[in-house]
Amino acid sequence: MRLQCEVEVLSRLLPTCGLRGRGRAARALVSLGRPPGAAGAGIYLMVCTARDRGGARYKVQQNVERLFTRFVEDGKATVRLREPAVDLCLSKANVINLKTFLSAVRLAHQGSDAGVLPLSPLVPAKNSDVEKPKTKMIITSRRDYPLTKSFPFSLEHLQTSYCKLARIDARVLCLKKLRKLDLSHNHIKQLPATLGDLVCLQELDLHDNHLEAFSGALCTSGLQKSLQVLDLSQNQIQALPLEFCQLRGLVRLRLDDNALLRLPCRIGQLGRLRFLSAARNKLPFLPSDFRKLSLENLDLFGNPFEQPNPLVPNIQLKIPSTLLECAARATVNHRIPYGCHLLPSHLCKDLEVAKTCRCGSACLSSFIQITVTMNLHHVAHAVVLVDNMGGTDAPVLCYFCSLGCYSQFLDRHLQSNG
Secondary structure (H helix, E strand, O other), rough: EEOOOEEEEOOOOHHHHHHHHOOOEEEEEEEOOOOOOOOOOOEEEEEEEEEOOEEEEEEEOOOOOEEEEOOOOOOOOEEEEEEOOOOEEEEEEOOOHHHHHHHHHHHHHHOHHHOOOOOOOOOOHHHOOOOOOEEEEEEEOOOHHHOOOOOOOOOOEEEOOOOOOOOOOOOOHOOOOEEEOOOOOOOOOOOOOHHHOOOOOOEEOOOOOOOOOOOHHHOOOHHHHHHHEEEEOOOOOOOHHHHHHHHEEEEEEEEEEEEOOOOOOOHHHOOOOEEOOOOOOOOEEEHHHHHHEEEEEEOOOOOOOOOOOOOOEEEEOOOOHHHHHHHHHHHHHOOOOOOOOOOHHHHHHHHHHEEEEOOOOOOOOOEEEEEEEEEEHEEEEEEEEEOOOOEEEEEEEEEEHHHHHHHHHHHHHHHHOO
């Protein structure tokens, strides 16, 4: 059996101080087998590197002192030999292949029948076997999609488009070094929570799939800091979760050609966002937090925006204010720290979506809501026309905590349009 990984050979006969200056592991091909032409010979491990393609051999039977497998899920393990007294430190290996390899080494050490072991001829490695790890793979047809071979553990960029995938391959979720994952033009309906374990992922392309949701769990996973580019266009998403705005690293976001009825109410928290496209959805208006964005490019073409009418308010005032409303307003207005360990979880969730009045005061469930016109150039340098009439205005929600605040706004509005 052969395993491609990085290997570092450490002698245990060196003094402790000598082990502190460990060298860098080298890309290697580790083989388990017999020397060619030696049917009765023992089973050996052979480590071939680019500098030593002939390989160094180590006897296995009754010679393995211990296998260290605590970090095997990270593609790491150590084989400790008795003679010579060395540790073979394996890293950056494919997890599935590594587990199979270690099982074979354990059986060989115990003297199992060689006929049941996946042995390989111990021959010098080719240049291609120990060359620089593959970091990019592009697959654009079902015919070329690997069904039996594993993906290289070293991949940083993987594209599997037009492969008719109904779900994300579990083997892809083991590629911890992935920075760019392109799964566009497939049939994916749901995203696994383990996608959030790809903590290095910066670009995720899910364009043209069958997604109906983007889970909140992904927004609070490792993607929260790493993800910079997200393409969810041409899916069937109607709403994004509240947690979506915790993807604070987003710079580019594409939501075109979905069925979005609203954008996340806290979208203004995406402070690094520079490119936003949500064309051809079903947005009737924009959330009030939209005003906080600072974009370079914005495209909202083809949405059925409502005609703003500040004179027709949606009054949700509760007079007198409930105790819950007073407590919530005081918590937000005075910036009192809160959390689920102090307040009921449902109240914490309500506080996260508290509305903000023009006066700066917060309101929870007691408010007056209207839509007003906003020129999109206030939040973006370049704006694609909202409609075929050449407009760049869109309706945005506006909230008031009391009749007094609404009256003041209305007076100014009528004077400016008088």
